[in-house]
Amino acid sequence: MTSMTDSRFNLPIPYGWYAVAMSNALKAGESMPASYFGEELVLFRTQSGKAKVLNAICPHLGAHLGYGSSVKGESLACPFHGWEFNGDGICTDVPYAQQMPPRVADGKQCIRNYPVVEMAGAIWAWYHPEGAGPLFEIEDVAELSDRQSWSEPTVTEWRINAPVQEMGENAVDKAHFETVHNIAEMPASDIRTEGHRRTSIMDMRQASYNEDGTRNEDELMDRNITTISLGPGYTLQRFIGLCDIVMLGTVTPIDAETTLLRFVTVQSKDISETGEIIAQAMLETLNSQVEQDIPIWNHKHYQENPILCDGDGPIAMYRKWFSQFYA
Numbered sequence: 001m002t003s004m005t006d007s008r009f010n011l012p013i014p015y016g017w018y019a020v021a022m023s024n025a026l027k028a029g030e031s032m033p034a035s036y037f038g039e040e041l042v043l044f045r046t047q048s049g050k051a052k053v054l055n056a057i058c059p060h061l062g063a064h065l066g067y068g069s070s071v072k073g074e075s076l077a078c079p080f081h082g083w084e085f086n087g088d089g090i091c092t093d094v095p096y097a098q099q100m101p102p103r104v105a106d107g108k109q110c111i112r113n114y115p116v117v118e119m120a121g122a123i124w125a126w127y128h129p130e131g132a133g134p135l136f137e138i139e140d141v142a143e144l145s146d147r148q149s150w151s152e153p154t155v156t157e158w159r160i161n162a163p164v165q166e167m168g169e170n171a172v173d174k175a176h177f178e179t180v181h182n183i184a185e186m187p188a189s190d191i192r193t194e195g196h197r198r199t200s201i202m203d204m205r206q207a208s209y210n211e212d213g214t215r216n217e218d219e220l221m222d223r224n225i226t227t228i229s230l231g232p233g234y235t236l237q238r239f240i241g242l243c244d245i246v247m248l249g250t251v252t253p254i255d256a257e258t259t260l261l262r263f264v265t266v267q268s269k270d271i272s273e274t275g276e277i278i279a280q281a282m283l284e285t286l287n288s289q290v291e292q293d294i295p296i297w298n299h300k301h302y303q304e305n306p307i308l309c310d311g312d313g314p315i316a317m318y319r320k321w322f323s324q325f326y327a
């Protein structure tokens with residue numbers, strides 16, 4: 001992790017629900033390593049199918065529980081000496097000890113655990129720097145599991161050298177759409193905030209696409225984009241008009257200055273041939289916009305008191321909402 005003295009951002013990790021893996025990446029009886037929240041983690045799925053997230057370093061003699069461990073019932077057995085820990089970070093068995101050592105006896109927690117929910121096709125871990133329990137809830141996304149009407153989800157991931165706050169701030173940074181993304185006019189959106197929830201509704205007329213997927217600036221189409229953010233780690237966007245696309249954007253702090261950004265997208269199956277081409281072009285545009293933002297994110301320095309002008313978009317308002325997630 002970057003030390004505070006050479007930090008480009010100086011922001012702590014905000015609390016919230018963060019996607020730590022896609023659900024289908026972890027089958028019952030499997031474990032895997034992960035690095036998030038500035039910690040080494042282990043993810044495992046118990047024999048009964050429940051996903052669990054623990055800090056990965058075994059309190060016995062320090063083996064990493066993400067490599068070579070085995071699931072035994074509802075617990076995870078360390079690969080080094082076989083001590084077993086459940087999803088609450090409680091030692092459930094020391095196979096060769098006559099007596100449980102006092103530090104793990106009587107159901108004492110000996111490994112930090114993270115509350116887990118599974119929805120919208122992902123495993124979400126609750127992070128709070130002081131270990132407080134969940135302070136809000138996230139919501140399922142019906143389209144992501146509806147194979148009848150919606151396509152198989154496409155997952156794209158980027159590792160970005162900037163904190164999670166930057167990814168959301170980008171969307172309200174109106175002026176950069178022209179300079180970085182070459183999009184001339186971004187219409188204003190109707191933004192509402194209510195506690196951890198932030199909703200933005202944008203109605204726009206936007207350039208259409210030609211049959212070959214290139215943008216057609218001469219033909220405009222109506223689009224509606226509704227964005228719902230639930231805390232810092234969950235952003236759902238519904239793009240409606242001509243081709244319907246649902247995109248779940250997840251941002252997960254690897255550490256205070258590094259983020260895993262993930263787009264999970266599905267498109268409506270009820271779509272014309274041209275609509276299909278447009279949907280592909282739209283998805284490529286969304287991905288290429290991230291690639292255009294990355295060089296800025298990877299080198300920028302966070303301005304706590306930026307000089308803003310009237311055309312900048314609601315950056316200050318976004319920061320005020322986001323600041324509630326810094327404990």
Ligand code: FES
Nearest residue numbers: 058060061078081
């Ligand atoms: S290091 Fe894990 S059981 Fe010994």
Ligand SMILES: [Fe+2]
Nearest residue numbers: 170180289293
């Ligand atoms: Fe951008």
